[in-house]
Amino acid sequence: MTHQQFAPIESKAENWPITRLHKNQKSFLEEVVYRSFTSLRLRYPIDADLYRMLAQTASRELARITSDPWACDPKDDSAFWEAMECAIKNKMGANELLKNVIERYVGEMRSHFSVSHYQIMAKSVHHIFINLLKPNCFGFGPKEKRWTLRCKRLQEKFHIAGEIDIVRALAKKGTIVIVPTHTSHWDSVIIGLAMKRLGLSPLSWGAGLNLFNNRFFRYLFSQLGTYKIDRRKKNIPYLLTQKYYTCLTLEWGCHTLFYPSGTRSRSGAIESDLKLGLLGTPFEAQENNFQKQGAYARKLFIIPVVLNYHCVLEAQQLIRTLADKETAMDSESKPCCCVTKLLLGRNILCKGSEIFINIGTPLDVMGNRVDIEARSYDAQGKEVNLYEQFLKLNTTISKRPDSYIKPLSHKIVEIYYRINSVLSSHLVAFVAYELAKTIEGFSMQLEKITLKREDFMVALSKAYKAFYILYKEKKINFTAVLLNGQLSTIATDGLAKLGIYHAKPPLVSVKEGNLLIQDLWTLWYYHNRLIGYEVEKIFNIAFRD
Known part of the structure; x- marks a missing residue:
């Protein structure tokens, strides 16, 4: 684990790939178009079919404008699509209409990048997290802990662990593609801060357009190279244009962040169902690089990352989406309602927390392990030539069959589970929820459940031993508090930090040391971070009679 700030791999901002892309953005966007x-003309070579597809697109867009308008939508949205619908009916030039639609989508997606804005925002985010994670600077807490040197505050609470040296080395040799777990709207900011601390140049990433409904996020992301993704739009021209925008960003050498799960985890669990289409984008970018530059083309490296928090600000909102069976789009369109309330509370100002960023084994786009020299190795540890693997693919009927993308997704998920860290708060939530399930008459509709301290500590001991075996087998990570092994310390730390910024913590200590579950759904959310390891079986065996 490291807490140090590494020297930048490229100190000159004009040499950053993202800077070069935006300096030549006109050429970039023209290539996307x-x-x-x-691609669309190859798919629809007959004008009649193209008109039909464009008519469906216009109809869906007009329906979206009527049923689900957003504040950040273009002001001329309705006028454009009404005119397009009319032009399609009048059979105006098919190629011209298609190009107009694509150019509009590219204009909506396009990103902006300002070096000065990035530098200002990087410093601001750095100081914000210093004060949020270790807020003694506000004058709260014991006097001896106040006014800690600013350079040490973030080091103590912002933990980056894993294959740091390899990632730094690979960033000099090729293009880094960060594929993290996704739990919060703040994940992109956290990843950006972590990569800056490792010395990488700024990342490009696609942010949901819904974030731009909020003024703070709109200002934050406006000049950071963030291209926009509108998940309401499911029509073929939009999805293809989005794919080529991302693909070309990678081909231009921009280190990129994207979430292979597609959206935030509503349950809080580590994602196991990744989007093959998203993972196919770096695959296609690598293939295009090889076609243009041959065997010595720039390589893309997939970097799995797991983010863990003691408190996810949107946890209650996300889990209620499942509880109330609301649509995901309703949740997406209101990204910051709970955050706004929380930021006004004393909890944010008075209580400190921690963030854990675990970096997994780098992979190439075929799922092969990559070493510090950018060499690829198969599952048997034998060195393989990625270029030759692509040449073999070109002899098959399909250039990018799912059979080559699925192994990559499986390996990413496998790495997620292996590098996931057991936080004290997650372990406490896991034990409390599983113990509550053993109570007769258990139901998710129960408002309050009391757990006896003795029962909880016995269950905690059994769960700890089960996870410790997994840790020794290198199937999961432990934080420093867990490695200490003192169950009383783990329980105290976990209770203090579980949902620390929520106005109503899901689990609290009451009389005689007993525990009170006062928000079962939120407790379930944090519990879910440790599912998938089959540790819950010990409760079925030991606590159910």
Whole structure:
């Protein structure tokens, strides 16, 4: 684990890939339009079919404008699509209409990057998290802990662990593709801060357009190279244009962040169902690099990352989406309602927390392990030539069959589980929820459940031993508090930090040391971070009679 700030791999901002892309953005966007147009014309070579597809697109867009308008939508949205619908009916030039649609989508997606804005925001985010994670600077807490040197505050609470040296080395040799777990709207900010501390140049990433409904996020992301993704739009021209925008960003060498799960985990669990289409984008970018540059083309490296928090600000909102069976889009369109309330509370100002960023084994786009020299190795540890693997693919009927993407997704998920850290708060939530399930008459509709201290400590001991075996087998990570092994310390630390910024913590200590579950759904959310290891079986065996 490291807490140090590494020297930048590239100190000159004009040499950052993202800077070069935006300096030549006109050429970049023209290439996106050209590829999208060419692909769609190949798919719809007959004008009648193209008109039909465009008519469906216009109809869906007009329906979206009527049923689900957002504040950040273009002001001329309705006028454009009404005119497009009319032009399609009048059979105006098919190629021109298709190009107009693609250019509009590219204009909506396009990103902006300002070096000065990035530098200001990087410093601001750094200081914000210093004060949030260790808020003694506000004058709260014991006097001896106040006014700690600013350079040490973030070091103590912002933990980066894993394959740090390899990632730094690979960033000099090729293009880094960060694929983290996704739990919060703040994940991109956290990853950006972590990569800056490792010395990487700024990342490009696609942010949900819903975030731009909020003024704070709109200002934060406006000049950081963030291209926009509108998940309401499921039509073929939009999805293809989005794919080529991302693909070309990678081909231009920009280190990129994207979430292979597609959206935030509503349950709080580590994602196990990744989107093959998203993982296919770096695959296609690598293939294009090889076609243009041959065996010595720039390689892309997939970096799995697991983010863990003692408190996810949106946890209650996300889990209620499952509880109330609301649509995901309803949740997405209101990203910050709970955050706004929480930021006004004393908890944010008075209580400190921690963030854990675990970096997993780098992979190439075929799922092979990659070493510090950018060499690829198969599952048997034999060195393989990635270029030759792609040449073999070109002899098959399909250039990018799912059979080559699925192994990559499985390996990413496997790494997620292996590098996941057991936080004291997650372990306490896991034990409390599983213990509550053994109580007769248990139901998720129960408002309050009391657990006896003795029962909880016995259950904690059994769960700890089960996870410790997994830790020794290198199937999961432990934080420093867990490695200490003192169950009373783990329980105290976990209770203090579980949902620390929530106005109503899911689990609290009451009389005689007993525990009171006062928000079962939120407790379940944090519990879910440790499912998938089959430790819950010990409760079925030991606590159910």
